[in-house]
Amino acid sequence: MTDAQRFRDLYEECHPRVLAYATSLVGRQVGEDITSETFTVAWRRMRDIPAQPLPWLLGVARNLTRELRRRDGRQYALAVAEAQRVITSGVQANAATGTATPAPTAATATPWKLRLPMGETVSTEFWDVASTGAKDAWAVGRRTDGDEGAAPVVKHWNGSRWADVAPASSFVADIADFGARSAWLTSFDWDPAGNAYEARLERWTGSGWQKVSLPAAPGGGQVQPWDITGTGPDDVWVTAEAVTGEVSVPLLYHWDGGGWTVREVPTPADHPTGWVANHAVATGRDSVYVLGKTNDPQAPEATMAVRWSGGRWQSLPALPVDETNAAGADGAGRLWISGWAPGDRHAVLSRWTGTAWATEKLPAGVTEHSEMSTVSGIAGVPGTKGVFAAGTAGCASDPVMCGIVVSRDLR
Structure with missing residues (x-):
């Protein structure tokens, strides 16, 4: 059997399952792109595909999804x-x-009670939600069709109804809520001049979203926020990366209600393309865990985990x-x-x-x-x-x- 015949059989047998899996991760529209890329990789590596191909194909789709998340900053x-x-x-x-x-x-x-934002007349997907109580909740996502094309969606629940609250950027990623006047989200816009996404941070003031400029990185580079955590309006932590060329340096920012401090996150070793800190978890004031990985396009070569305790960094053992x-x-x-x-x-x-x-x-x-x-x-x-x-x-x-x-x- 030729490679072309094997590929045709592989495609007919596995395409529905790969598409279903990719769709479950990133939605139908992006899932179709991931599926197409997955079978492109399969065609190039036909001799490497095992006798039971589905797990291998799903692994490729998973890695492509990781790269998508890393590349444009969205956390699906x-x-x-x-x-x-x-x-x-x-x-x-x-x-x-x-x-x-x-x-x-x-x-x-x-x-269970249906609290999803209603009144949508076009296809809409939501990928993050945050709340501080029964009368304060947020949901973010995007509308995927309609006359205006893809557009960001940010909705706020006040205990009785959902209200549209337009963000300052064209795309939204994650949201964190610390009170009526202290919700934060990561967002990004496409920069045609630089042919890349420009990531930023936004803060809810009670009446609208305000773009927040993070202080410059200690060692220079373009700052791109990743994750948000904290314990209250005056204890907000943001992980970010400072990008210079293809090299990323992980950072941890802290907002105390009046100003920012920034620290470089210690990494286990040097890496040619650096490290990213893509998860943060606050477990108390002056106690935040930062988790990350090497800045690789596919599966990372290594991972990291550290804790900031207010006065020093503690390195945790290798992740399992x-x-x-x-x-x-x-x-x-x-x-x-x-x-x-x-x-x-x-x-x-x-x-x-x-x-x-x-x-x-x-x-x-x-x-x-x-x-x-x-x-x-x-x-x-x-x-x-x-x-x-x-x-x-x-x-x-x-x-x-x-x-x-x-x-x-x-x-």
Whole structure:
């Protein structure tokens, strides 16, 4: 059989599954581009494809998605979309018992109330949400068609209705909420002159979004914000990278309510293209964890984890995953991360004990019907030691694309 014949058979057999997986990560429009690129790679590397090609193809699609996230700064952790999937399909599992039950349908999920922004007349996708209470919530995403084409969407919930609040930039990525006059988001615009995206930070003033200029990097370079965390309006942390050519230097900025301070994040070793700090988790005032990786176009060569404790940096041991896909704190303020362990297609969850990483697998109810799994969001439950994690995995009806929510230390 010629390579052309093998490729045709491969395409016919695997294209629907690869498209479904890519769509679950980044939405239909971008998912089609990722799928096309995946099969372009497959054609160039036909002799490298194993006898069971689907896991290999999904791995290529996963790496291409990583590169997309790194390149344009958007974090497609589709928190709202995951919640929708859990209501309509998938598996709901408890990490403590390992049991799993079908996720409740919209008709029977009485504890859930529909709070998604309504009134949209064109296709819209949301990929991040933040809230400080029942009368203060934000959702960000984009409209993907209509007369105006793709356009950013930022909506605010005041307890009774959703309101459109236009951002200052053409694209929005992540949002964090610390109170009525202290929401922050990362955004970016296309710079035609530089033929690149210009990333920036924006702050909600109570009446509109205001572009925020971060102080210059200590060693120079173009500053591009990544992640936002904090404990309140006067304790906001932003990770960023200072880019000079192809080299990135990770930075940690702190807003104390009146001004900024900036520090370079220590890295484990030198790397030709530098490092990026793409996750930050504040577990208290003057306590923030920074997680990152080498600035590689595909899977990173190495990872990093450090903690700033207000007066010094503490280096953590090597991560038990090949890249941090999600990070958060549980209700007790303990750091959790998730990613894929080397050689494993299923996500694991790891907790920092203060001296070592304690790694746990997803419940068997999640993995037994699944070819692979991903955790894309972690959040604690205040007043408890509990934690939720959300993502995608397979289920009995589909080995790749079902939504999951797992919990730990909750009844």
